[in-house]
Amino acid sequence: MTTTTSQSNTIRPSLARQLRGALSLESRLLRLYLVLLTVEVIWWGFAWLYLRGLSPTSYAVLSNVGPGVYMGTVARIQEISDALIMVTPPLLAILSLAPSIAQQLNDKSASFSLTQTLTKFRWLTLRLVPALAMGAVLSLVSGLAYTFLVAPHLPGSLPPDWAYFMVTAPVVVGATILLTLIAAFLAILIRKSLTTSVVTLIIYLVIVSVGTGLYPHLLPASTATTPYLSPHLDAKPTQVISPGPAPLNSNVFGETYLLRGESIPFQRVMNATSKCLRPNNSGLMRENSPNNPACEFLRSVTYRLEYQPASNYYPLAWVMFGLLVSLSALVCIGIALYLRRLQL
DSSP: OOOOOOGGGSOOOOHHHHHHHHHHHOHHHHHHHHHHHHHHHHHHHHHHHHHHHOOTTSHHIIIIIHHHHHHHHHHHHHHHHHHHHHHHHHHIIIIIIHHHHHHHHHTTHHHHHHTSSOOHHHHHHHHHHHHHHHHHHHHHHHHHHIIIIIGGGOTTOOSSOGGGGGGSHHHHHHHHHHHHHHHHHHHHHHOOHHHHHHHHHHHHHHHHHHHHHHGGGSSOOEEEEEESEEEOTTOOSOEEEOOOOSOTTOEEEEEEEEETTEEEOHHHHHHHHHHHEEEOTTSOEEESOTTOHHHHHHHTEEEEEEEEOGGGHHHHHHHHHHHHHHHHHHHHHHHHHHHHTOOO
């Protein structure tokens, strides 16, 4: 008498055991992660030791290599650090996760996995969880290393460093999570490894570009206005262009010239300035003639700045993180809805 065992009665391995098995199958993901993590650790260690051991005021720097050479090296360290943070975490999704899922769908190995007591949702989860965990850890290492090991030792930089907003830990982690989920969704839709990687890369560049332009508007901005012309500090009867009214360390992202409350073109202001003011021997801009019509026009112009104060630097990072996580949740919903009708 032959006894058959149905699939429903088969003992299903635990999720932890299945995760270990999935990770062993995704050996390319693990190898790439270890390589990238090693590169990160070596670079941040070198950058910290260099910046900590040599300051721009130290006798060794000024006497041996000179401040100009030192500052050039520091600028390169900043550039490499920025590139490393922006490039390293997404590589897991672009070069490993997306091609792996696409290949498994294309060569039908995913269909074979589903006959081994796996549902479609669990099959995808087993590939997403390791990639999400590794990407988040790599992003944290990058963002925290820059924030605490490199940024405090950068001479002449005024915190917060607005130019590197997109490499703060919350933002880079959120972007990595979103890109990983997008990569998985694209792999399911396209099922071509190379095409999926290229499209994922393009979407990542769009995320960075849009995020960089969007973040100043995520919290209410502050404004500051001042007359375009203001009296010179020595109380002489001269006029000079007013300095910017924004507080120190703020991030200015909007400049407007107003005439009686209405915005006017920048070129019109510059043309009037060239007619009204001319440089003197001290380099200041002196009024050319008290009765000059261009000067009369400029006295009615107001200069307005829109800016984010320094106190909003980290709140903006967490708001951006929340936005990226919300978008990630929408991608998860899209994956779930599509998987229900996906035929493997």
